[in-house]
Amino acid sequence: MNLAINCEHYLKGDCRSCQWLEKNYGQQLQEKEQHLEKLLSAVKFSEENYLSPCQSSLTHFRNKAKMVVSGNVERPILGILQDPNDSQSAVDLCDCPLYPTQFQAIFPVLKDFIARAGLVPYNIKKQKGELKYILLTQSQYDDDVMIRFVLRSEIKLPLIQREINGLLTKLPQAKVISLNIQPQHAAILEGEKEIFLTEQQVLEEQFNQIPLFIRPQGFFQTNPLVAEELYGTAQQWIKDLPIHRLWDLFCGVGGFGLHCAKILQEKNINIELTGIEISPSAIYSATLSAKKLALNNVKFQSLDVTKFSLDQNQQPDLVIVNPPRRGIGKPLAEFLNQLQPHFILYSSCNATTMAKDLTYLANYKIEKIQLFDMFPHTEHYEVLTLLTISSDKK
């Protein structure tokens, strides 16, 4: 079997998470482009506005590993369950070629820590044990990592505290370590309670000299090199446009808004950036970045984007939207279509919902569009679109 990358687990059939591994990379990209073109066939745009895709590395491109913990306390297995209801079906994926190479040295230390702290892996059928998942995230900026242990309860906290200095000595790059308490039996990845074992609670990342802060709960891009290209492209596309007032909706930790505000401010343009995001911890991170960049007139607020937008009566020049897979939805799209900001920058991880939203944005045409291959070996991709008001609607 010819695979796009060498993966023993795929060949053995014990992991099939990369559903497109049997297609070579050229074929993967071609199918993604065809998919996007088909979705946009009803929307007006010219060929020259369709930029060639931003490609990804084929291996070691993920900054995050979500490992189900199973096996036993002396020999834990970190990986996936082939049958989600059976801990006996575990496959160890510590050598998955998508993770950063540095993770290879970290996983054995974590396995040793599990044994030392007596963190019995959770057994789904028996509903016994404590440790459910380990979530590991690396910053590409300085290779520091954040380690999160998802546990059923706090019962092991004293043992973990006893062993934590040993772990920090072996892994000095572990700048953030936390316990997430997830008491429910359901296959939910994480619970609400986060207990920090390190003073530092956010992991610093940097894209295009913009500091961004990854915090335990909530969204952060998982393919850092492609994400850096994505934010950098957004920045380049808007830098010469007449923009003073901008909104970054679904802003997360602020990547898009901060990139755009920084380049405009460097050109001595007076800007006013408002970033809106539902998660308060993401807003905390975004505010921290704005302070570090010494940006003036920047306000990040934890609110529902539709509620925020419908309450506004001032027209922004640029609205950035980067929604979850469901898209921005009809009420917000129709509102923006009436509000008529001069430019809309739409970044989407689901071109199907974006294409639907574009039908409600009937006053706009596509000025530029580019595919960013954030998720190689799968059918998923990111797409960035710059919309301007159609000349007949001005």
Ligand SMILES: C[S@@+](CC[C@H](N)C(=O)[O-])C[C@H]1O[C@@H](n2cnc3c(N)ncnc32)[C@H](O)[C@@H]1O
């Ligand atoms: C695809 S992420 C984009 C994050 C950010 N733009 C970035 O580049 O990292 C979508 C974000 O929308 C937020 N979100 C989801 N529903 C929301 C809502 N109704 N109002 C505000 N934010 C929302 C999520 O918390 C998440 O951070």
Ligand code: SF4
């Ligand atoms: S996720 Fe990793 S182990 Fe699984 S198929 Fe993809 S490359 Fe192979």
